[in-house]
Amino acid sequence: MPKLYPIVKFPDPILTTPAAPVAEFDTPGLHALIDDMFASMYAAAGVGLAAPQIGLGQRLTVIDCSTGEDPAQKLVLINPVVTRRQGKQTGEEGCLSVPGFRADVTRAMAVTVRAQNARGEWFEAAGEELLARAIQHEVDHLNGILFLSHLSTLKRDLIKRKIRKLQQDGEW
Numbered sequence: 695m696p697k698l699y700p701i702v703k704f705p706d707p708i709l710t711t712p713a714a715p716v717a718e719f720d721t722p723g724l725h726a727l728i729d730d731m732f733a734s735m736y737a738a739a740g741v742g743l744a745a746p747q748i749g750l751g752q753r754l755t756v757i758d759c760s761t762g763e764d765p766a767q768k769l770v771l772i773n774p775v776v777t778r779r780q781g782k783q784t785g786e787e788g789c790l791s792v793p794g795f796r797a798d799v800t801r802a803m804a805v806t807v808r809a810q811n812a813r814g815e816w817f818e819a820a821g822e823e824l825l826a827r828a829i830q831h832e833v834d835h836l837n838g839i840l841f842l843s844h845l846s847t848l849k850r851d852l853i854k855r856k857i858r859k860l861q862q863d864g865e866w
């Protein structure tokens with residue numbers, strides 16, 4: 695049975711701390727962690743989950759824009775670097791660490807990312823539209839950046855105020 699991790703919520707400082715590179719590959723621990731991250735992401739109905747969101751400051755993220763419907767869409771990115779960005783898209787975005795809040799974010803329409811897999815092999819993946827958005831959102835997480843950082847100050851402060859109110863009411 696996979697382990698389901700609770701998702702760390704804003705404003706936990708691990709979410710705004712750049713994660714450290716993964717150095718050990720092909721270990722039973724890493725393979726289990728990846729399986730558990732997919733399971734935790736599906737349980738939370740997300741399309742992406744980065745290790746800092748489960749309290750681990752490591753440059754590892756899992757993505758599946760099919761939300762578990764199509765195994766071919768499962769993507770594991772370790773130590774990823776976005777090497778190409780093309781075009782622009784603006785669309786509504788949310789984050790499992792900021793539940794209940796969505797906002798328009800402008801990002802590149804297409805990206806290429808270079809990353810390592812669970813065995814430590816480097817590969818390149820390209821994505822457009824939703825997949826490109828997910829890759830950029832998740833790589834941001836590894837750099838300690840939340841989608842809130844891409845909003846106007848006004849919009850960001852409004853969401854932060856609402857979260858503080860939820861915290862005070864014990865609902866966050």
Ligand code: NI
Nearest residue numbers: 788789790791
């Ligand atoms: Ni997120």
